[in-house]
Amino acid sequence: MNSLHRRDFLTRLTLATAALATPRYGFSNVSRADEFVEVSTTHGRLKGARSEGVTTFKGIPYAGRISGDRRFRRPALLEPWTGVRDALQFGAPAIQPPRRNEPAPAEDCLFLNVWTPASDNRKRPVMFYSHGGGFVGGSGASGGQDGSNLARNFDVVVVETNHRLGLFGFLYLDDIAGPDFAGSGNMGMLDIAAGLKWVHDNIAQFGGDPNNVMIWGESGGGAKTSCLYAMPEAAPYFNKASIESGPGVRMTPKEVAAETTAMLLKELNIAPKDWRKLLDVPAADLLAMQNKLPFVPPFQEKNRNQGMMRRNYGGFGPVVDGVVLPHHPFDPTAPAISQNKPLLVGWNEDEYTFFAWERKDTEFAKLDFESLPKKLEAQYGADAGRIVDTYRKANPNASAPDIFIAVSSITMMGLGSVDIAEKKVKQGGAPVYLYNFGYKSEKKIPGTDYPMGTPHAMDISFKFNNELPPRDGSAPKESFFGGNRPERFVASRHFAELWTTFARMGKPAAKDVPAWPAYNLNTRPTMRIDATCEVIDNRFSQELALWRSLGKL
Template sequence: MTLSTRRLSPPRGTPPRHDVEVTGGIVRGVLRRGLRMWRGIPYAAPPVGERRFRAPAPVEPWHDVRDASEFGAIPIQSRNGAFVGAARDAAMSEDCLTVNVIRPDSDETGLPVMVFIHGGAYMVGSSAEHRRNGEALVAEGGVVYVSFNYRLGALGYLDLTRYSTPERPIESNLGLRDQVVALEWVRDNIRAFGGDPARVTLFGESAGGNAVTTLMAVPAAHGLFARAIAQSSPANAIYPPEVTAVWAQEFVAILSDLVGDREVEATSDDEGGAVLTAASAEQLAEATVTLTLRTPDAHPGTIALSPVIDGELLPERPLDAFKEGRAAPVPLIIGTMDREGALFTGRLDILATTPSRIRAIFANTKKKARKAIKAEYPGLPARRPAADFGGDYAFWFPSVKVAERHSQFQPTYFYRFDLAPRLVRWMGFDATHGLDLFAVFDRIDRPFGRLMTALGGRRAFHATSRRMRSRWLAFAHGELFDESDWPRYEMEARRTLIIDEEDRIEADPRATRRHAWRLFVPHV
């Protein structure tokens, strides 16, 4: 399994080549920190004007050599929303559909490709949020790293098709469509960067993890990646159109107040569509935040910004595709954090973690199932057990179901990330949502990572991070793990890699909790 660290350099006498021809024209990259980088390359036409709320269109060509030394504008999002991201200082635009590439400074070709989809609840974030993401993977593993932007919020992840008209068409799953087109761009262009389009590993975390498990159920994405890694995927946050249409109506009512049309709540769908067209990008972002924060209480256990089962791009619930063997036939790594829900407090709290939300979910279950779940979370709905309940409901149990179903058809590996620095544990977060990104992207020596390890634990985190990256890189290079190191997940033994200061294998960890959830939400 272990992949040796290697830093590649060009053969003597071979000058670095940074001009690359891609769909649309020629882009000029830069050499930074011993790696070749290209940033802000358009992979689709700007989704602006009449293209707002439309599927991505082919990229518009350019004639001169295009500078690709800096990231493109980030997707439209609130600068003062529920989450703190890169939005406060970054240039922002609806014209955001760009891709970034990092490769070793060598002329080697046929390299494995790792395509990362960022998270952020489909509301915030961008491929530029952590500017050095991917550099450690490229330097240590000799891969080509790709990241990209996709539309967020109402522009990408609200199903507004009820407001579509022949004169003003609106299409579904826009952010998901962006992701498919980005993967098609990789297929068509990655050879120019030394990558092998037949060796693409798709990976993502949180909403990006949901994107991975969802794309595995999108027929149009099949064949665009050969392997997949889903980190902390809320894999069941996918809804039918009758549910998403309600959120669309609620969103337009919120938006109408912002644009000054307070009668829209009682108007036709056609007039609601006019409000969507007239609204500014900033108003769309503000209304998105309001809807996102209202939804957990108005519709407990759901997340409004999500893909919709539209019968076209996404024909069925991904969990059903996994169950029937219709998901992409590729090897999969999937897993979660030890305590996913601990992060979601205060303005971040969009999970089923409050007494009223938990009561609403319990109301739809049988007494025996409620009793079994309460035994797994003593003290519920107190803060700590409520956080664990909400995190397991959104992330852990759906990921378990993906693993057990996909393992019937393809090699599948399940993990749980348990390592947390002392200060993070002292603050009550433990190994919570997003901490694994500090390992995968080698962030522990950056300012926030140093703060987290101020009371110790940096050396242990470094060691665990190297092991985790080595496994991710070995997987991207085409390896299937040795049974003694990381056995495949199978329904009989359910052997799971526990990533900690000392990694270990456990058979069916938290088995009684899994049985309780199986009774509690049998439809998952």
């Protein structure tokens, strides 16, 4: 990961996320409807589309205008409407490069989507998902995260938001712009909190229980979930959480955010006292400037007295401003505000193969045990040899590329996940459950004979139960990452049932899956999710001992 420039990483991650959003699951912008369904909300009536046992409402506005003089501020009040508003097409995603099969990005992007089995006043669990794409890309309309199958097969209500991203959502102006712009460095997170409040006020009309809401998200969505878990403004509106392949242990200190703001103003030739000129810069120009600014490195290492600094998704992301985000989400401890809220946290076993795929990196597959230490030296220096020795001892049948993938994957997403689990246990409150997703795709990384395994983002279609045989009985199509093997359907069922049961009860469970013990610091149980699931105690014990000794955990 050290050789990957951060700007290139984020651009490619956004493009790869868009690729995953292609309509492989029959996800289109205009619904095919067996019938239309109307519901009342706090601001007016909505018309959604019902098809195959699920009603979908798309493009629901949950807050008001954020363009013009509302840029970098709290949204304007949402204006009520008269009559019935169509909720049949997705709303605009946040400012970013254009997204396939979605409306053009726009500043005014505060829309959400709802999938429900029925608007019948039943109190179903609500699964409120935050999309990935770091803090700079993605939307609540990405195809792999279509909520239809979760709603249909597990009787839950799924909600996904669009919210501000990049500098539109995370430009820190608090030091120079006055009280109207308080919290500016966290507007993207405050948008999500506003979406949660909308759910609290309205979801009963959609068949959901406002008092049983689970927040969850993958990659950047996992980091967003980490922040929500620590935010006073979000706290009243959710009851449990899941952080998936995106452990947000630490976020941007306000001093660093202020430096980024100063850099932006300098690049735009705007004096700090004239910061209001930012309100008149066209959105496209700000996006172009965002892409020119240097990014925070993928990993900011800790010193031993400071605590782990985990992944920071680019130069713009949530800011530890002492108010909206009072402290780092999981440093030095798990947030007291969510002490009594159960938590799931974990990662995919082969996270790094995603990044090899999107970078067209084939060189790692040619590594041998002579070249592997040299490959790791750029990031780990003199410790590279010790790392290789430890991993070879713990995994005697692993090849050199296997070890490179294992090292890269656990340092990207694993160490932060374990850190979060350990801190949650030490808090002595609600339980935390640690997992690894391990279903192996046989698809090869192009240009190599190396299989994808369990790459970053492959879990999305599995946990949304979008790995299913066709409903019409036709032959299954190849999954984007998941490959062709029919076992993927079983793994998807397990993943989705574990998560929906957790949403319902606060404890994950599924048919044909062993009982999943809460994490503890003695046996350290980890659920490995696959077509056959298993609980593994003290998993990666040798590897984690190594990373602790190196001050990485």
